[in-house]
Amino acid sequence: MKPEDLAALLSAVLTEAVDAGDLPAELRADLTPERVKVERPRSREHGDWATNVAMQFAKRAGMNPREFAALIAERLTGREGIASVDVAGPGFLNVTLDAAAAGELARTIVEAGADYGRNEALSGHTVNMEFVSANPTGPLHIGHTRWAALGDAIARLLRASGAEVTAEYYVNDAGNQMNVFADSVIARLHGRDVPEGGYPGQYVAEIAEQVRADHPDVVDLTDEAARPVVREAAYQLQMQDIKDTLTAFGVRFDVFTSERRLHETGAIQQAVDRLREQGHIEDRDGAVWLRTTVFGDDKDRVMIRANGEPTYFAADAAYYLDKRGRGFPEKVYLLGADHHGYVGRLKAIAAAAGDDPEANIEILIGQLISVNGAKLSKRAGNIIELKDLVEWLGRDALRYDLARYPADSPITIDPELLRSNTNDNPVYYVQYAHARACGAARTAQAHGVDRSEFDASTLTDPTESELLAQLAEFPAVVASAARLREPHRVARHLEVIAGAYHSWYAACRIVPRPEQDGSAADVEAVHHTRLWLNDATARVLANGLDLLGVSAPESM
Known part of the structure; x- marks a missing residue:
């Protein structure tokens, strides 16, 4: 069960409570899976997932949060895939999944392949990134x-x-x-x-x-x-x-x-004319100025000098309007540390062009x-x-x-660290986890362990629960990293997954241990199923590394 699956189940339970008259009907429209937030608790002792849905809606329901949480916990308990539900603190719900529901994720990931982690959080957005x-x-x-x-x-x-x-x-x-x-x-x-x-x-x-x-x-x-x-x-x-x-x-x-091209095609003069039509151009001292101070810039900007030559700022304005004309409602600029002064002037161009500088332009300074x-x-x-x-x-x-x-x-990049083949080197640590998983799959195949069987209920070891939980979070991490423009969230999560995988690899065997006389032991459902989990981990690590433009070697 993925977090979005649990959110959908919570939404259904809340809607059922409305139908039964336990919650007011006016809540119905807001009880969608998108509004029901599910996240990992700070401590795994508190369960697999937690939600503050009771504190979200209790006031509107005329209830205190713990009363609201108890109502939902009672309805959620016993549902397929739910092992237990506890009310904690002022009204948090801590949910523990049964092994089969948690383990089913391994098969989901393998079957999704390269698509696992892809999401629709930014569907409908058309972005130009320069x-x-x-x-x-x-x-x-x-x-x-x-x-x-x-x-x-x-x-x-x-x-x-x-x-x-x-x-x-x-x-x-x-x-x-x-x-x-x-x-x-x-x-x-x-x-x-x-x-x-x-x-x-x-x-x-x-x-x-x-x-x-x-x-x-x-x-x-x-x-x-x-x-x-x-x-x-x-x-x-x-x-x-x-x-x-x-x-x-x-x-x-x-x-x-x-x-x-902007100069040769007349795009700069067209930009001046367009901004003049908008009422933001002023002719002063023989030059053509854009009144950017109206939009929060620290000073007005010259577009055409007194000698008739356009400024770099004029080209910036023409370039912004060129992007706008090519059908990009969202324009992202990634600029260097010495370009802080560009933030105000670029946002002023957007505003002067009739755009919303908070929605249509984004400037990131590295x-x-x-x-x-x-x-x-x-x-x-x-x-x-x-x-x-x-x-x-x-x-x-x-x-x-x-x-x-x-x-x-x-x-400050440490070359000696990045060139080392040690676990202190983050890229080596993550890539080695992927290579190790690929190697484990090859070893399993050589010993007759394949993915012909899958019994999620056999994944009961604590390290399996932890690894599955981290794999389950990957799509949400990707969506969050995209929304916030922060790739480091993916990198750091891959390191957590790699750590969970190494712990699981040390605790659980994919290939059965040989009998005391040295003969091969029987391959059981748990071994087949662990191979699914192993391959699911390799897939998530490969998908995450690809998002960072980094390779996923199969051996090291």
């Missing part, structure tokens, strides 16, 4: 690593919870930075030092060599004539490097949106990360490249470690 969005003037580095891991994990969680999600990368390919990048490459083409304020690093020289190979005539041009050719060629090469690095990190984007002992990239010169981190620490270890902390907490 993250990473590094400038195409250099390789991805440590500053982009956290949002690459977290952004992709959040997108996976949202999809697993029923939302339609588009993962988007905003390419900042407009502005003077692209000319500076081109000039840096041109300087390397001719063996010169990069200009002051240019981009240093071996990667610029490597791009220059590739540009020379693809466009051999460019070296014969003046710098001014070469700039458009080099700018476009270098841009394409650097963007391909970024995409290749993201692919190697297991991060997939559905859309790459060009800032340059704190900085550091890596003990990491060396600066030889290619980039002054940064730690993402591809170097992946090669050094491994994709799985890096992604898991970044996912297991809240985004708003600064973290």
Whole structure:
């Protein structure tokens, strides 16, 4: 019995009490499974599940909570799958399931396969998630690593919870930075030092060599004539490097949106016109301003400078309206720690466009990360490249470690820990539990234990009850992590499941112990059933790791 099954049973019992006249009829509409909350008690001694339904509805029923709870406990006792119901404290109901009802979950998980944990908590939500969005003037580095891991994990969680999600990368390919990048490459083409304020690093020289190979005539041009050719060629090469690095990190984007396109298609002027129609544009000192202070920003923002050039803020506004026009009512921005000032201005854009800044835009700020002992990239010169981190620490270890902390907490990665094959290494601990379960399944098969039988009532060991309870919580953890944009909830729950599995593995045998004379013992229903529980655990661990973009090895 899953928690949602118990919630449905409680809803039915409450509705029956209304029908019998024990509860007022006006409660009926609210006694739905969605309103009946079921959660794990703090102590397993208090049962498998607990609910505060009595305290939710007692006042409206004209009863004190304990009286209400006693009424429900009496009706719930004796129902199929319920071993006992106790009233505790001011009116909590503690429910203990019988072994068969609890154990049935193992079969449910195995039969659900990759779908176990998927839910409809965010069904109907259409979300655009923009993250990473590094400038195409250099390789991805440590500053982009956290949002690459977290952004992709959040997108996976949202999809697993029923939302339609588009993962988007905003390419900042407009502005003077692209000319500076081109000039840096041109300087390397001719063996010169990069200009002051240019981009240093071996990667610029490597791009220059590739540009020379693809466009051999460019070296014969003046710098001014070469700039458009080099700018476009270098841009394409650097963007391909970024995409290749993201692919190697297991991060997939559905859309790459060009800032340059916003300029070339007139989207920026259209944004100004649209916001002017909304009544929020003011012409002042020869410039065009958006009155963002009306919507809580700390100052008004210039969109078009007095010289006629649009600002970065104008592109931000055009980009927001572009997303809106593409049919994304919910827009999530994942920004770095140095972007706190963007929160007010982006919400002001949403409000000026006629959206609800509390519902239509969400801005997540990630704190900085550091890596003990990491060396600066030889290619980039002054940064730690993402591809170097992946090669050094491994994709799985890096992604898991970044996912297991809240985004708003600064973290320092411990390379020695992440490279160790010990239980102190969280990713190893979880992956080893999965590999151990796969190994146990192979051993069981070799000894004639298969899933041809299933008797949930045989799963009576306390470690089995604990493991089943943790597996049962997985869908709710996924839904909560998606709703709160917190992948670390999944990572931490996987560690709890791994711990429960290791305890169960030590206490319960899947393969029967040999007879004293060394002959094989008979395989009983409990052994077949334990294999179901073993395989259910492997499935949940694999599903959870996949949500974090981490592999689930079958052997280690």
